[in-house]
Amino acid sequence: xxxxxxxxxxxxxxxxxxxxxxxxxxxxxxxxxxxxxxxxxxxxxxxxxxxxxxxxxxxxxxxxxxxxxxxxxxxxxxxxxxxxxxxxxxxxxxxxxxxxxxxxxxxxxxxxxxxxxxxxxxxxxxx
Numbered sequence: 773x774x775x776x777x778x779x780x781x782x783x784x785x786x787x788x789x790x791x792x793x794x795x796x797x798x799x800x801x802x803x804x805x806x807x808x809x810x811x812x813x814x815x816x817x818x819x820x821x822x823x824x825x826x827x828x829x830x831x832x833x834x835x836x837x838x839x840x841x842x843x844x845x846x847x848x849x850x851x852x853x854x855x856x857x858x859x860x861x862x863x864x865x866x867x868x869x870x871x872x873x874x875x876x877x878x879x880x881x882x883x884x885x886x887x888x889x890x891x892x893x894x895x896x897x898x899x
Contacts, residue, residue, distance in 0.1 A: 779804065797822065798828035801820050824867075
């Protein structure tokens with residue numbers, strides 16, 4: 773399994789859905805610019821990002837089109853056959869973590885309370 777850490781700009785707002793089982797899944801895309809050498813022009817790569825469970829809900833509330841994000845996860849190739857029997861495939865970045873890149877801006881962090889927990893922060897949450 774290939775692991776990747778990609779920093780880029782969100783090129784779409786996050787689309788959040790819930791499966792029949794209640795599991796959250798979010799999708800968005802990012803553009804990563806890369807200059808391979810001084811002699812070559814900058815290249816841009818586009819990545820489809822898939823996010824699951826509570827992270828999907830947090831990403832949907834936090835990430836907006838145009839924001840610079842850091843996504844760490846696994847590169848997964850998905851294949852399927854179309855209705856007219858054509859084979860298709862694409863590589864997706866299945867996120868294990870997503871963060872806002874702070875080189876060009878600031879962010880405010882809000883920790884979610886665990887289900888069934890009180891809303892007061894524990895002492896170790898304050899630091």
